[in-house]
Amino acid sequence: MTACSDILPWHDTAWQLLRAYIANERIPQSTLITGQVGLGKRKLVRFFAQLLLCETTCNDSFTPCGQCRSCTLFLSGTHPDFVEIKPESEDKDIGVDQIRGLLSQLRLTVQYQQYRVIVVYQAEKMNRSTANSFLKGLEEPPNRTAIILITDQLSLIPATIQSRCQKILIKTPSSETATHWLASNKVSGDLSLLLQLTHGAPLLAQEYAGSNAISIREKLFNHFCLLRSHKVSIVQVAAFCCDHHQFDLLAWINSWIVDLVKIRQTSANTSVRNIDLYDSLKKLSGNLDLQKLYDLYVATLELRVQLKQPINKNLAYEGFFIRWLAV
Numbered sequence: 001m002t003a004c005s006d007i008l009p010w011h012d013t014a015w016q017l018l019r020a021y022i023a024n025e026r027i028p029q030s031t032l033i034t035g036q037v038g039l040g041k042r043k044l045v046r047f048f049a050q051l052l053l054c055e056t057t058c059n060d061s062f063t064p065c066g067q068c069r070s071c072t073l074f075l076s077g078t079h080p081d082f083v084e085i086k087p088e089s090e091d092k093d094i095g096v097d098q099i100r101g102l103l104s105q106l107r108l109t110v111q112y113q114q115y116r117v118i119v120v121y122q123a124e125k126m127n128r129s130t131a132n133s134f135l136k137g138l139e140e141p142p143n144r145t146a147i148i149l150i151t152d153q154l155s156l157i158p159a160t161i162q163s164r165c166q167k168i169l170i171k172t173p174s175s176e177t178a179t180h181w182l183a184s185n186k187v188s189g190d191l192s193l194l195l196q197l198t199h200g201a202p203l204l205a206q207e208y209a210g211s212n213a214i215s216i217r218e219k220l221f222n223h224f225c226l227l228r229s230h231k232v233s234i235v236q237v238a239a240f241c242c243d244h245h246q247f248d249l250l251a252w253i254n255s256w257i258v259d260l261v262k263i264r265q266t267s268a269n270t271s272v273r274n275i276d277l278y279d280s281l282k283k284l285s286g287n288l289d290l291q292k293l294y295d296l297y298v299a300t301l302e303l304r305v306q307l308k309q310p311i312n313k314n315l316a317y318e319g320f321f322i323r324w325l326a327v
């Protein structure tokens with residue numbers, strides 16, 4: 001059963017665990033919250049943090065009061081015992097200086113009577129030296145401090161850190177739950193396609209609906225096809241990708257390549273993911289070299305990682321589309 005409107009339906013299992021920590025007064029010193037992008041991990045963690053900090057929590061409802069001194073400071077973003085750490089920009093790691101700053105803060109006493117809560121967003125962006133500094137901080141846990149790491153890429157979190165944390169996985173909801181949630185939040189459009197594009201993540205699907213992702217995908221797919229007949233230039237398509245970098249374009253392209261491989265191999269449409277594009281994909285698949293398609297598949301995965309680093313994105317996309325033309 002959902003505790004309140006701040007807890008999303010698919011948070012239930014994780015929320016039961018977090019509630020149990022509070023009910024049993026056993027808050028883990030470090031918790032690692034995982035799950036794919038677009039499931040509202042931050043929302044859940046912030047709710048839990050506010051609850052830990054609240055001075056007048058009604059324990060029966062497990063809901064922060066929203067009015068005490070702590071809640072007021074929390075909601076205005078100025079609570080001295082709530083610390084958030086995140087990369088300074090999308091293509092940067094979490095710096096070792098940020099962690100050192102945190103460690104010196106940990107030596108100070110808690111300002112209010114409740115907990116101190118430290119949240120590290122995109123924890124996978126701690127590089128090796130940052131992670132080592134962080135581990136040192138975990139060796140001598142200060143009292144009444146809860147450290148919460150959030151990541152959607154668990155495999156990038158060093159095993160030494162994982163082993164020191166209580167792990168909580170936020171599961172992707174069923175398509176029924178996700179569709180129902182989107183509809184009840186007045187998200188319109190092709191919900192099934194939106195969920196396909198976001199791997200079933202409702203909050204990301206909601207965001208995509210609000211930013212015309214379906215039409216961007218259609219335009220990108222047109223460019224992808226027209227490149228083969230030289231009706232658009234590589235420079236144009238690369239520029240289009242840079243302009244729409246907020247979307248996971250390479251995941252979309254990757255899924256088209258997977259479908260092209262399937263169509264080349266079987267010609268049946270049963271396992272094709274982008275069923276709405278089947279006819280165009282079939283036409284496109286005609287003269288493609290299977291081995292080069294496999295190579296291009298790998299190239300999409302590599303480029304997706306590279307684009308998270310500070311590189312010239314235009315050049316990187318251009319290089320990729322040159323390879324697409326050579327398939």
Ligand SMILES: [Zn+2]
Nearest residue numbers: 054065068071
């Ligand atoms: Zn409160």
